[in-house]
Amino acid sequence: MPALPQTLAHLITQYGPHLHDTPPGGWQGRESSDRLVKTHCCFCGVQCGIQLKVRDNTVIGFEPWEDFPVNRGMLCPKGVKRYLQGSHPDRLLTPLIRDANGFSSADWPTVLDHVTDHIRRIQDQYGHDAFAVLSGASLTNEKAYLIGKFARLALRTRHIDYNGRLCMVSAGAANRMAFGIDRGGQPWSDIPLAKCLILAGINIGECFPILTDYIWRARDNGARIIVIDPRRTPIAGTADLLLPVRPGRDSALMNGLLHVCLARSWIDYDFIAQHTQGFDEVRQTVASYTPERVAEITGVPAAAIVQAAEWWGTAPTAMLLHARGIEHHTQGTENCLACINLVLATGKIGKPGCGYSTITGQGNGQGGREHGQRCNQLPSGRDIENPEHRRIVAERWGVAETDLPGVGYTATEMREAIHRGEIRGLLCICFNPLVSLPDAVYTRAALERLEFFCVIDFFMSETARHANVILPGSLHEEDEGTVTTAEGRVIRIRQAVQPPGLARPDWEIICDLARRFAPRKQFPYACVEDIFRELRRVSRGGLCDYYGITYEKIERQQGVFWPCPDHAHAGTPHLFDGGTFYHADGKARFHPVEYRPPAEDVDADYPVLLTTGRVVAQYLSGTQTRRIGPLVRQYPEPLLELHPNLAASLDVRTGDQVRVLSRRGAITLPCQVVRTIRPDTVFIPYHWPEERSANLLTIRALDPISKIPAFKVCAVRLEKVAA
């Protein structure tokens, strides 16, 4: 497909992003609502409970939901203002088909025929695998399950993957390798019981604000807080110790902490002997990671490394939490494994107040990786290349095992396959790769190579502008379903309103398309709960066993932690009680990790490290939050954060424009000079598109195991822009 169908300015005028500020119906008279709907926030993996205020099939505001135990009424600014997305003037209200002049509205039968014809044409000409599906981890469990089944059985393509590939796959891979299961081991209610907390690459105050309360409660109970981050983030402001690691050196730092624990005998040899395998190789590996050597690699003083190890090693209870900061690397999986080595070796897991978790950044970051929308997985976290797993899923789906495609490309590899001409058509839902993938110029070129591109979305995202067909789908509050939070709690998402105009619930759109390619009996659902009932049955006996979870039980218990194998089972908040893990022998696995430098390091031409991340007022690629006025005004544009030492070398002050250049591209941003970032590193939040996109600079190097891109480190050069 050629580039944009109209000029960018024209597209933005017509489809936004525009800012929406005022509640539908205005500020007056909001006291009188028809009802309050208890549901959850649509944004991060904390999934705060919230009550949406509804009047005349419109969400007009919110009330805190103080009885929901996770957040007890607390919200971040995104949760407070999320209600403004529903009545938004940019909302897509009809199917759109691209023509010579831009996009034209169409009716559903016409547009679905059109999509079907193009998919058939591409698959007839180039084979089933020439058409791929990209999906997302903000989808409900039901939709994640459905889109996986749709790709495998209806489209019969092996290429389906999701934007969790940019999010939590490094941690997921490490969890599977170490524990035999991919879920946080303990609920967040254990955090306040920890006497030492390591927060590694997790900007809790901005990305998971509600968890701040859990951290502060731990501190109130006497916990030491150790923050590992190249920036002094809000949570680090009053931490006991900050280890400002040079980006891309996390595994070395973790090895250094374990080295000190070994040298000082802060090791739980009983736990290691009874509950783990492989410690000897790790011991040998970390022997060379002396505090002095690690200080040289990481830029963290040796004394601080020793202090952190002492607090961790001698604490009666301790917990390690991390997020994308250590995962978005070409060594992402290794960084997570190095953390797990420390946790296992000191026996800080499987008992109250102890544990290890990644906190997922997307609303359904946990559930989104369990139900078969990943290129290598069938539902319930089953391995698509495992003959027994294939047999079980094929049997429960009522198809022959040979009808199931094999492993496909990851989301990041699909882009390469499009460039090679191997993938010719794409269906995309809940994913805005033009903003969220690294090296955006390369992404745009890939989209422009597609012969046919169909997007299901509720707003015209930057990616959707390149589509041939856009199908208006549903917002979070316009559909039923379940989500699994970052602590493994399955919760209920409630429909508050009907989709407006001709927009439809996503699952109905997918089912309608599916039935054009596959027998109706394979997609027989009359409602969302039908999909969940099938998901439960298919998951039975699998790793992510949802069989005993029902909508009714979720409401009664305010969430159910999987695995929950039968109806009498209340769920499993603590996965590793007593040190039992999910490998066949019940033992956890150590994995020795040697530090490797990042794929792209600084040199004379590009002497500064760039790291990217989020701000509290925005969510992911901003498709929703860049349309909400109060959130945009809170942080209107990306700022280049840099240290005064670096600023002095460029002769720039806060507010000056600075050009940031990498080997992929260049952008110009106003700078913010702060003493809260390492002088060798700059930070740019990634939520913005086009000429302000941090991902014009980032590198598309991947972790060899998880295939996550290295968003957190690449090399750049800075130039002052004359005023």
Add this chain to the structure above:
Amino acid sequence: MIEPGMEFFLDPSRCIGCQACYHACAECDTHRGVSMIQLEYTDRAASPQTVPVVCMHCEDPTCAEVCPADAIKKTADGVVQSALASHCIGCMNCVLACPFGVPRYLPELDLMMKCDMCYDRTSAGKRPMCVTVCPSGALAYGSRAEIEALRRERPMNSFVFGPQVVQTKVQMMLPVGVQALEVDITAFMTSARETTTSSEAESGAAA
């Protein structure tokens, strides 16, 4: 009437600057889209530290004392209200005089408005909206016994502004054991010198 014994506690050291309070306040049906909370960085160049500013509800409110129109009233339970629309003359004496910088003059209404501790909610047994949403506990509401059982910080409500001592209904939590705060990240690193990117950076830093 606010339930006796319920108090508002403010602990800026817990504030993460997320602005949930600011936005939630603006949702109020009485001041519609205008927040009565200010949230500011103490010095963003030096620290991510932010401070939420709500009305402190003084025992002898300076705003009311300086009001020439007698428009600012305190309820029997100690909540200082927004100016009465029928009395307020928009002179902004209160805006200038408040030692905490709280009252706002809204030109479109020609009226002073300020935080009234969500009197519609608190007088009905609910917590103020900002407290309810605050994810960090920087804003809290409950009994003194509750807060003292949960936290090491201790409440304080006496403020000295030169010769003026102000007693407030809202309690400020004071941190324990703080002697010095390092505010520059280089203090946590091996050496600032080795991580700068050019000789100019060093000379710039020295200057």
